[in-house]
Amino acid sequence: MIAILLIPVITAIICYALKNHKLISYMSLIGVIILAVFSIPIITSSVSSPIISLNSILYMDALSGYIMALVILLSLASGGYSIGYIEHELKIGLIDITGVRRYYALFHLFIFTMLLVVVTNNLTVMWIAIEATTIVSALLIGLGFTKRPMAIEAAWKYIILCTVGITFALLGIFITYYASTAVLGTGGVLNWTTLKAIAGRLNPATMKLAFIFVLLGYGTKAGLAPVHNWLPDAHSEAPSPISALLSGILLNTAFYGIIRFVSIVEPSTGSNFTGNLLILFGLVSMGISSIFILVQENYKRLLAYSSIEHMGIISLGIGIGGVVGIYGALLHILNHAISKPLMFFSSGRIQAHYGSTKIENITGVLSSMPLLGTLTFIGVLSLAGTPPFNIFLSEFTILKAGVDKGLWVAVGLFLLFAVIVFYGMLSGFGKMLFGAGNAEYDNQKIIKAHYTGSDIFSYTIMVVMAVCIISLGLTVPDFIDGTIRECINVLGVR
Amino acid sequence: MKNWIQAFSVIDFISVGILLAAVAMNALRRIESCVRAYTLNSWLLSLLIGIVAFMIGETHLYIAAAVTLLSKGIAIPVFLRRIVRQMKITHDVEPYISNALSLTISGILVAVVYASLKEGIFVAGFSKNVLQISVAVILIGLFIMITRRKAVIQVIGLLFMENGLFLAGFSLTFGMPTIIELGILFDMLMGVIILGMFIIQIRRAFASADLDKLTVLKG
Numbered sequence: 001m002i003a004i005l006l007i008p009v010i011t012a013i014i015c016y017a018l019k020n021h022k023l024i025s026y027m028s029l030i031g032v033i034i035l036a037v038f039s040i041p042i043i044t045s046s047v048s049s050p051i052i053s054l055n056s057i058l059y060m061d062a063l064s065g066y067i068m069a070l071v072i073l074l075s076l077a078s079g080g081y082s083i084g085y086i087e088h089e090l091k092i093g094l095i096d097i098t099g100v101r102r103y104y105a106l107f108h109l110f111i112f113t114m115l116l117v118v119v120t121n122n123l124t125v126m127w128i129a130i131e132a133t134t135i136v137s138a139l140l141i142g143l144g145f146t147k148r149p150m151a152i153e154a155a156w157k158y159i160i161l162c163t164v165g166i167t168f169a170l171l172g173i174f175i176t177y178y179a180s181t182a183v184l185g186t187g188g189v190l191n192w193t194t195l196k197a198i199a200g201r202l203n204p205a206t207m208k209l210a211f212i213f214v215l216l217g218y219g220t221k222a223g224l225a226p227v228h229n230w231l232p233d234a235h236s237e238a239p240s241p242i243s244a245l246l247s248g249i250l251l252n253t254a255f256y257g258i259i260r261f262v263s264i265v266e267p268s269t270g271s272n273f274t275g276n277l278l279i280l281f282g283l284v285s286m287g288i289s290s291i292f293i294l295v296q297e298n299y300k301r302l303l304a305y306s307s308i309e310h311m312g313i314i315s316l317g318i319g320i321g322g323v324v325g326i327y328g329a330l331l332h333i334l335n336h337a338i339s340k341p342l343m344f345f346s347s348g349r350i351q352a353h354y355g356s357t358k359i360e361n362i363t364g365v366l367s368s369m370p371l372l373g374t375l376t377f378i379g380v381l382s383l384a385g386t387p388p389f390n391i392f393l394s395e396f397t398i399l400k401a402g403v404d405k406g407l408w409v410a411v412g413l414f415l416l417f418a419v420i421v422f423y424g425m426l427s428g429f430g431k432m433l434f435g436a437g438n439a440e441y442d443n444q445k446i447i448k449a450h451y452t453g454s455d456i457f458s459y460t461i462m463v464v465m466a467v468c469i470i471s472l473g474l475t476v477p478d479f480i481d482g483t484i485r486e487c488i489n490v491l492g493v494r
Numbered sequence: 495m496k497n498w499i500q501a502f503s504v505i506d507f508i509s510v511g512i513l514l515a516a517v518a519m520n521a522l523r524r525i526e527s528c529v530r531a532y533t534l535n536s537w538l539l540s541l542l543i544g545i546v547a548f549m550i551g552e553t554h555l556y557i558a559a560a561v562t563l564l565s566k567g568i569a570i571p572v573f574l575r576r577i578v579r580q581m582k583i584t585h586d587v588e589p590y591i592s593n594a595l596s597l598t599i600s601g602i603l604v605a606v607v608y609a610s611l612k613e614g615i616f617v618a619g620f621s622k623n624v625l626q627i628s629v630a631v632i633l634i635g636l637f638i639m640i641t642r643r644k645a646v647i648q649v650i651g652l653l654f655m656e657n658g659l660f661l662a663g664f665s666l667t668f669g670m671p672t673i674i675e676l677g678i679l680f681d682m683l684m685g686v687i688i689l690g691m692f693i694i695q696i697r698r699a700f701a702s703a704d705l706d707k708l709t710v711l712k713g
Binding site for chain 2: 122124125127128131132134135138139142149150152153154155156157159160163164167170171174175177178181190232233236237
């Protein structure tokens with residue numbers, strides 16, 4: 001398990017030490033591949049039984065394994081996509097070689113911090129890791145800042161808001177520690193496994209206070225409304241591969257913290273308290289994001305607001321709870337982590353081609369770039385929750401959980417917001433995808449029609465992701481189904 | 495010595511000092527004085543941890559006090575002062591609201607915290623006032639961040655919040671294990687350094703470090 005944590009750090013150091021940009025990008029790719037190879041046995045064994053190591057500071061169970069698998073899969077995809085993206089940025093002079101070195105080094109450090117979040121057993125170490133993700137990713141957003149003042153603005157807002165938010169989460173963790181001292185008599189504990197064992201005996205009033213602080217803190221990081229303001233800025237201004245990482249997994253690692261905490265708090269306060277708060281936050285997030293999706297003019301920001309909406313759905317699923325609700329939420333985390341990065345990858349391509357992030361400046365993507373257009377179309381349909389695709393399946397599962405529990409108000413609002421988002425997504429991207437292609441752009445395209453090797457590589461990654469979207473929409477494979485069931489087991493939900 | 499500390503309730507006096515240093519932020523007009531208020535706040539925090547370490551005789555608390563003094567009391571203030579000097583701009587704080595109103599609202603915040611935390615958690619530890627004071631410091635820090643337009647002051651507000659948080663953590667837990675405390679401090683230090691870098695970038699890109707200029711991204 002320590003090897004997994006070390007690989008990205010070593011890769012980061014090597015990437016920073018190298019001076020040739022081709023060499024750096026291949027090194028980075030090799031780094032993520034080695035990481036993936038090493039992680040497979042650990043993830044599979046953690047699903048069947050929890051692993052504890054390093055004086056029980058490191059701990060992995062099925063849930064950690066599940067999120068870790070997502071982190072590693074997306075680092076693979078994003079690491080592969082980065083090569084072509086950075087090559088393009090280098091060509092048009094948005095970044096220099098120092099920037100490339102810094103980009104890849106930070107990229108791997110970012111992966112390291114996210115891995116640390118999921119493998120730790122200690123709530124404070126988890127907090128330290130989540131705060132470290134903020135710091136590292138803020139640098140990634142502000143990369144090449146001298147030429148893009150908007151990126152500085154985004155990074156500033158991001159780091160200030162998330163640090164303030166997460167400060168409250170630490171207060172919540174301190175309060176939890178205090179509650180555990182009362183139960184154990186001696187010094188308190190912060191180990192998740194120990195807390196889980198004594199969860200039923202913790203003082204409910206104290207734990208309620210702790211949960212509110214933690215939900216506020218990690219909720220800021222997970223992009224739940226009304227503390228989501230940093231998210232659209234950060235996601236739209238970051239380089240596309242980083243937007244994909246931020247949206248696809250960073251939000252989920254923060255949510256992982258919330259899920260862990262819910263399982264500690266619930267036994268003492270009862271599921272109504274945590275559930276209602278999560279449902280409330282989820283619905284508010286969905287409502288606010290659906291309005292902004294409707295009026296959005298910038299397609300990268302539209303995708304960012306769609307992330308808020310999906311985080312709201314996940315929060316709703318966990319809030320509704322029960323086996324079906326949690327199952328839906330965990331499945332939704334997976335589906336969102338595939339669909340949204342695909343969209344950020346393809347929108348990065350569109351941005352590179354048209355040089356604009358305004359929806360009105362772009363028409364006819366489907367006719368001038370058929371492959372990219374098709375991939376984008378699949379992504380949009382999936383994100384909007386259209387039936388044969390994966391996100392529909394998980395949304396439907398959460399909806400079913402809500403109906404089973406008779407939460408009619410929540411279900412009604414969920415449907416209303418989902419319809420608004422459906423319209424907003426399709427009308428926004430519809431304008432870009434359909435219509436006549438712009439002749440001027442098409443001529444440019446003919447000039448550089450022969451794709452370079454890295455382009456083909458990026459497209460391969462995107463096609464694989466699109467295939468995953470379609471196949472996950474048809475059925476949930478047995479190994480994913482088994483893992484999610486094991487996660488539910490670990491969380492002690494029945 | 496121990497009797498003397500208890501008889502004169504030194505711990506309460508120091509924690510009130512921490513609160514006053516935070517409240518004073520509302521009335522200060524120059525950025526340099528704000529940095530000084532923060533330095534005072536950090537020194538008092540470290541002194542408090544040191545005295546409690548002496549009272550209960552815990553070695554790891556002495557380490558915590560020393561580390562707090564080094565990082566929050568010396569390193570960060572020196573760094574902040576360097577940034578302020580590099581900026582070469584007007585050194586006025588320029589709050590959005592008047593100082594009198596700002597002070598009043600801070601006073602109300604303290605009262606609200608005292609009223610609401612009166613019955614909730616009872617800390618059996620060294621002083622039952624410390625938790626209220628720490629939460630009040632956190633809220634005042636947040637309030638300063640909201641109402642000031644200079645980027646440096648926002649960072650100082652954040653640092654005040656973190657001092658309050660440390661105080662709260664300390665009063666609730668009697669000091670975390672040293673390694674964890676070091677981890678939190680390291681994170682914080684990195685955060686401040688990176689914020690400092692961004693302040694300089696903002697100044698370069700927008701020719702000012704007023705956050706009013708950061709309004710391109712909306713909706």
